[in-house]
Amino acid sequence: MGEAPTVRVTLSRPAFKALLQRGIGIPDGTGTSVREFLQRTLGIDPAYVEEQLQTVFLDGHPVDDFDRARVRPGAVLALSGAMPGLAGATMRRGGYYARMREGITHAGAHGTDGSAEEGVVIVKLFNRTLADLAETLAKRPLLVPGDALDGPGTEAEVDGWVLVAVTLA
Amino acid sequence: MDTILRIDVGAAGGPKATPTPVGDYAGLGGRGLTSAIVATEVPADAHPLGPENKLVIAPGLLSGTAASMSGRISVGCKSPLTGGIKEANAGGQAGQLLARLGYAAIVLEGARQGDDLYVVRISKDGVTITADPSVRRATNYQLMDKFLGEYDKTGAMIAIGTAGEMGYGNSTVSITDMEGRPTRHAGRGGVGAVMGSKGIKAILIDAKGAKSRKPADPEAFKAASKAWVEGLEKHPVTGEGLPAYGTNVLTNVINEAGGLPTRNFATGQFEGASKISGETQAELEVARGGSATHGCHRGCIIQCSGTFVNKDGRYVTKQPEYETVWAHGANCGIDDLDVIAELDRLDDDYGLDTIEMGATIAVAMEAGVAKFGDGQAAIELVREVGKGTPLGRILGSGTATTARVYGIEHAPCVKGQAMPAYDPRAVKGIGVTYATSPMGADHTAGYAVATNILKVGGDVDPLKAEGQAELSKNLQIATAAVDATGMCLFIAFAVLDQPDTFQALVDLLNAYYGWNLDAAGVAAYGSKILAFERDFNQRAGFTSADDRLPRYFKREPLAPHNVTFDVSDAELDSVFG
Ligand code: SF4
Numbered sequence: 001m002g003e004a005p006t007v008r009v010t011l012s013r014p015a016f017k018a019l020l021q022r023g024i025g026i027p028d029g030t031g032t033s034v035r036e037f038l039q040r041t042l043g044i045d046p047a048y049v050e051e052q053l054q055t056v057f058l059d060g061h062p063v064d065d066f067d068r069a070r071v072r073p074g075a076v077l078a079l080s081g082a083m084p085g086l087a088g089a090t091m092r093r094g095g096y097y098a099r100m101r102e103g104i105t106h107a108g109a110h111g112t113d114g115s116a117e118e119g120v121v122i123v124k125l126f127n128r129t130l131a132d133l134a135e136t137l138a139k140r141p142l143l144v145p146g147d148a149l150d151g152p153g154t155e156a157e158v159d160g161w162v163l164v165a166v167t168l169a
Numbered sequence: 170m171d172t173i174l175r176i177d178v179g180a181a182g183g184p185k186a187t188p189t190p191v192g193d194y195a196g197l198g199g200r201g202l203t204s205a206i207v208a209t210e211v212p213a214d215a216h217p218l219g220p221e222n223k224l225v226i227a228p229g230l231l232s233g234t235a236a237s238m239s240g241r242i243s244v245g246c247k248s249p250l251t252g253g254i255k256e257a258n259a260g261g262q263a264g265q266l267l268a269r270l271g272y273a274a275i276v277l278e279g280a281r282q283g284d285d286l287y288v289v290r291i292s293k294d295g296v297t298i299t300a301d302p303s304v305r306r307a308t309n310y311q312l313m314d315k316f317l318g319e320y321d322k323t324g325a326m327i328a329i330g331t332a333g334e335m336g337y338g339n340s341t342v343s344i345t346d347m348e349g350r351p352t353r354h355a356g357r358g359g360v361g362a363v364m365g366s367k368g369i370k371a372i373l374i375d376a377k378g379a380k381s382r383k384p385a386d387p388e389a390f391k392a393a394s395k396a397w398v399e400g401l402e403k404h405p406v407t408g409e410g411l412p413a414y415g416t417n418v419l420t421n422v423i424n425e426a427g428g429l430p431t432r433n434f435a436t437g438q439f440e441g442a443s444k445i446s447g448e449t450q451a452e453l454e455v456a457r458g459g460s461a462t463h464g465c466h467r468g469c470i471i472q473c474s475g476t477f478v479n480k481d482g483r484y485v486t487k488q489p490e491y492e493t494v495w496a497h498g499a500n501c502g503i504d505d506l507d508v509i510a511e512l513d514r515l516d517d518d519y520g521l522d523t524i525e526m527g528a529t530i531a532v533a534m535e536a537g538v539a540k541f542g543d544g545q546a547a548i549e550l551v552r553e554v555g556k557g558t559p560l561g562r563i564l565g566s567g568t569a570t571t572a573r574v575y576g577i578e579h580a581p582c583v584k585g586q587a588m589p590a591y592d593p594r595a596v597k598g599i600g601v602t603y604a605t606s607p608m609g610a611d612h613t614a615g616y617a618v619a620t621n622i623l624k625v626g627g628d629v630d631p632l633k634a635e636g637q638a639e640l641s642k643n644l645q646i647a648t649a650a651v652d653a654t655g656m657c658l659f660i661a662f663a664v665l666d667q668p669d670t671f672q673a674l675v676d677l678l679n680a681y682y683g684w685n686l687d688a689a690g691v692a693a694y695g696s697k698i699l700a701f702e703r704d705f706n707q708r709a710g711f712t713s714a715d716d717r718l719p720r721y722f723k724r725e726p727l728a729p730h731n732v733t734f735d736v737s738d739a740e741l742d743s744v745f746g
Contacts, residue, residue, distance in 0.1 A: 014452050014456070017448065017452065018443065018449065021421060021443035021446060021448060021449070022443045054405070055422060057422075057425045057426060060425055060426060060427045060438075060729055060730065061426075062426065078421075078422075078425045080421070080422050080425075081405060081409070081410055082404075082405040082410060083410065083418065083419065083422055084410065084411060084416060084418065084419060084659065124421075124425065126418075126421040126422060126425075126446075126448065127410060127413070127414055127418050127421070127422075127447070127448060128409065128410065128413070130448055
C-alpha cells in the first residue's frame with residue numbers, strides 16, 4: 001500500500017457500523033500478538049479485551065490464546081461477544097469449563113513468527129463489539145473499501161482502499 | 170396436567186373428545202410424552218398420513234407454572250418427511266394455556282371419516298368440535314382474522330395452513346404468539362400434514378378462569394424460580410446478546426468461521442452476510458419503528474424475537490430467526506432482508522418450515538428453476554407451494570424429493586430432512602448430530618454447533634474428526650431432557666455455562682413434582698427419551714446406514730477452509746453404539 005492522502009468522511013452511525021461488519025483496514029500493527037494488536041494498535045481497554053471479547057476469529061479460525069496467536073499482514077481479525085450455544089461456556093477464560101481447554105492451543109497455528117512486518121490488517125466488529133468499539137475505532141485513521149464511499153474517496157483509492165478520518169454524525 | 174385429551178376423528182357422528190388419565194405416561198412431558206406415546210401406540214410401519222398414525226401435542230413438564238421460559242410445546246408423530254419418529258417444538262402461547270387447563274397432551278387419532286374440516290374448541294368448561302366449511306384452504310393469517318376475536322385475550326390457536334391441508338412433507342403446525350399471530354411453528358418433519366390427515370384445521374384454546382399450576386412445594390419453587398431468573402439475566406448471551414440481536418446474531422459469526430452454507434452448501438461464506446446479519450436486521454427494525462426485542466410467549470425473559478415492519482412501518486412478520494435468514498438468504502444467495510421477511514411471512518401463512526423451504530428453493534436454484542440471488546423468483550416459488558400448483562406440490566414435498574425430481578445429487582438431507590444453517594464440514598460436531606439424531610438433520614437435537622464454532626469443550630477442534638461422537642451423544646441427551654421440560658432451548662446457554670442455573674432448573678422440577686432428581690437423573694431422563702425414539706426408528710426400518718451424511722460432504726471440500734466431513738462411519742455408529 002503506497003502513500004495516500006487521508007480523506008475526511010462524515011458517516012452516520014448505522015453506515016459506520018455497516019462498514020465495520022464488512023471489515024475496515026488498519027494500516028499498522030502487524031507482527032504483534034492478537035492481544036497487543038487489540039490493546040495497543042486499536043486502543044481497546046485491556047479489561048474489555050479480557051472480559052468482553054469472548055469470540056475472536058483470526059482468518060476464520062477461532063482464537064483461544066490472544067498472546068500466542070499473531071497478526072500477519074493481510075490477516076482478518078473478527079471480534080464478537082459471547083454467542084448463543086454452549087459457546088460462552090468454555091470460551092470465557094476463568095469460567096467453569098475453562099479446564100476443558102487446558103493444553104489445547106490454536107495460537108501460533110495461524111499467524112507469523114512475530115517479526116515486525118508492514119501491511120494492513122482487516123478488522124471486523126460483530127454484535128456487542130459494534131456498539132462498544134465503534135467510537136474507539138472512529139478516532140484513528142482507517143482504510144475503508146473504495147466501493148463503500150460515494151464521491152471524493154474514490155480518487156484517493158490505493159489498491160482498492162481509501163485512508164479516511166471518520167467523523168460520526 | 171393429569172389428563173390426556175384424546176380426539177378420535179373416526180368416531181360415529183364426527184370427531185369425539187375423551188379426557189383420559191395420563192396413566193403410565195405420568196411424569197413425562199413435552200418431547201418425552203410425545204415420543205413415548207408415538208413409540209408405544211403408533212405401529213412403526215404405519216403410513217404417516219394413514220389412520221394408524223397419531224398427532225400428539227404436549228406442553229412441557231413446567232409449562233403453565235410460574236417458571237420463566239416454560240411455554241414451549243412439542244408436537245410429535247411419525248413424520249411424513251422422514252418416515253421416522255418426529256418431535257417438532259414451538260413457542261407461542263398454547264403450551265402454557267393447555268397446561269393450565271390441565272392437559273398433559275392432546276392426541277389426534279383414528280381414521281378420518283369424509284372430508285369435512287373441523288375446528289376444536291377447548292376451555293375449562295369442556296371441548297366442542299364442529300365441522301366448518303369456511304376454513305377450507307384458509308391460510309394461517311386468514312384463520313387468525315376469522316378467530317382472533319375468540320382466542321384473543323386469554324387464548325391461543327393451534328392450526329395448519331394450506332400446506333398441512335394438502336399433506337405436504339413440508340408442513341407445520343402453527344401456534345399463535347402473544348399478539349395472537351400465527352408466527353410460531355412446530356416446523357420440522359411435516360407435522361402439519363398429519364394434523365391435516367386427521368381433518369382438524371384449528372384448535373382454539375380459551376384459558377379464561379384457568380389458574381397457574383401449583384407446585385408440590387411452593388416455597389422451594391419460589392426460591393428456585395428466583396435463582397432461575399437471576400441466572401438467565403446475568404448470563405451475557407441470555408441477558409444481552411439474544412435480546413439485542415435475536416438468534417440472527419449468529420450470521421456474522423458462523424460466516425466468519427466459514428460454516429454458513431451458501432448457495433445450496435456450495436461454499437461456507439456468503440459475501441452478503443453483513444447485509445442480512447442480526448446486527449443489520451436489528452438496526453433496520455428499530456429505525457422503521459418495529460422492535461428488535463420481543464418474546465414469543467408471556468413469561469419469556471430472554472426475548473430473542475422482534476417485529477419486522479416494512480418501509481412504511483407496517484407489520485410484515487415476526488423478526489426472522491437465524492435459520493430463516495440463512496435458509497432464504499445465504500443459502501439462496503439472497504442478501505435483501507425485505508425479501509427474506511416476505512418469504513418468512515409466506516412460510517408462516519401457508520404453514521411451511523422455513524429451513525426446509527429455503528433448502529428446497531436452493532436445490533431448485535441449482536437445478537436452474539430460478540437463479541441464485543433472485544428474491545422475486547423465490548417469492549413466486551413459495552406462492553406456487555401455497556397454491557398447490559404441480560410445481561408447488563413438488564417443492565412442498567421437501568428438499569430430498571425436489572432434488573430427486575430434478576436429478577440433483579446435492580440434496581443436503583439426512584433421513585429425508587434438510588440440514589439447517591451450519592455446514593457439517595466446517596462444524597463436524599453438528600454433522601455428527603445431523604447424522605445420528607433420530608429426527609433427521611436437526612440443529613436443535615444437540616448443541617454441538619456452539620461447542621465447535623465457539624470452542625466450548627476445548628478438546629474438540631471444529632475442523633478435526635476425533636472426539637465428536639461422545640460430545641454429540643451427551644448433547645443430544647441434554648437436549649432431549651430440556652425439550653421435555655417445556656423450557657426454551659435457549660436457556661441451554663445459561664444452564665450449561667453456570668452450574669447454579671442448571672441446579673435451579675433441577676430444583677424447579679423437584680419442587681414442582683416433589684421429585685429428587687439430580688444431574689444423573691436428568692441425563693437418564695434424556696436417555697430414556699432417545700431410547701424411545703431410536704427404538705421406533707429401528708422398528709420403522711432405519712439402520713446405521715441411515716445415520717450418515719450424503720456422500721458428497723465427504724468428497725467435496727468446503728471453502729474457505731477446504732474441509733470435508735471426515736468423521737468415520739465407525740465413530741458415527743459409536744454415538745449410540
Ligand atoms: S428466547 Fe426466543 S424462542 Fe425462546 S421463548 Fe423467548 S422469544 Fe421464544
